[in-house]
Amino acid sequence: MSEDHSTLSTYCSTIAQNAKQASAALQLCSTDLRNHWLDQSALAIRENVAAILAANALDIAAAPGFELSDAQVDRLSLDDERVESIATALEAIALLPDPVGETISSSVRPNGLEVTKIRVPLGVVFFIYESRPNVTADAAAICLKSGNAVILRGGKEAAHSSKAIVDVLIKVAADVGIPEHSLQLVSTTDRDAVGFLLQQSDCIDVAIPRGGAGLIHRVVAEAKMPVMKHFAGNCHVYVDQHANLQMAVDIIVNSKCQRMGVCNACESLVIHEQVAAEAIPVIAQALLQHGITIHGDSLTCEIVPDAIIATDEDYGREFLGPEISIKVVENVDSAIKHINLYSSGHTEAIVTDDEAAASLFSRAIDSSAVMINASTRFNDGGEFGLGAEIGISTDKFHARGPCGLQELTTYKYIATGTGHIRG
Incomplete structure (x- = not known):
């Protein structure tokens, strides 16, 4: 491995380890704190609209060099109205019911042992996506609201826009007391960073690619952790x-x-x-x-x-x-x-x-x-009454269709006894 690749590998390993540590702390944060972060982030997005639009202008200026289609440029573009939509979406996510800690089922066994099944966060989400700045905010919001730490890797086409948005969200997170590294943006556009992160199965619980067929196939082929695919929509x-x-x-x-x-x-x-x-x-x-x-x-x-x-x-x-x-x-x-x-x-x-x-x-x-x-x-999370979504999964396992807060959780069992021992 070259020195550059060794440095990149170390950087990616550090990101993953930091996310894992943040995940453990984030799961103990209250619903009120996570909602407070969302509401304050919405205010901060509005206050920083000029900086966000300036960053987006850099991405739009560079778009011809990436040979983007008209549809891709449209998805990349921000204006005052679209930035306001980002802020409004954060507030809407804050209003959604928190799935974390929800009791899925509960029963008492004949021996008196109480068995409860509850929702818990997946842990650490690695989200890889292409050229949509609003997705940066949506993904961060949905992951943290559901108690998950998230590593974001946006497309190089939207690098400036994504950084401007994430900088705002991270500052607010620090201000309100969200654990450090709960939200991280991969700072390099080097494609090898994705490969290195996809090897970090000890720290990352799920990879979620959202983009074209090339991205999806690469993630599925290289990931050492489970993958939830947001595949093409034919x-x-x-x-x-x-x-x-x-x-x-x-x-x-x-x-x-x-x-x-x-x-x-x-x-x-x-x-x-x-x-x-x-x-x-x-x-x-x-x-x-x-x-x-x-x-x-x-x-x-x-x-x-x-x-x-x-x-x-x-x-x-x-x-x-x-x-x-x-x-x-x-x-x-x-x-x-x-x-x-x-x-x-x-x-x-x-x-x-x-x-x-x-x-x-x-x-x-x-x-x-x-x-x-x-x-x-x-076929959309909002239209189906699920609220915000991180994508629309074309998989059958672990989630299918619009993936909202509930789809970013798993479950565990809590068994409560009174000194029960198994005979």
């Missing part, structure tokens, strides 16, 4: 033969066009062949009016002259921009087969008035959320 809307066409158009436009650069945006349409001739022209017109490029199968291209013939790769792509794929299928079973083949396991929707089709679709689709006559954009 989300589908299936228009059944018994769909209300106007409802389908409204849902598709909202799912695709409200915000194209987010993981719960629709990227692919699947349409029953019996309604294709009627539905595709209307749907295509609505999408084209929003500047959407259509990648379709042969039938779609016959109906829509502006459509481009779709490849297998197109059906598996998370476009994150003004593009969408369309596939015409024989029936609901074919739709399910197509979606399960190409989906990333995030969110799928069906538009139908047929309860049997909706029931089959919801049972057979292998994704974290199924929407029946509703936009894919609703």
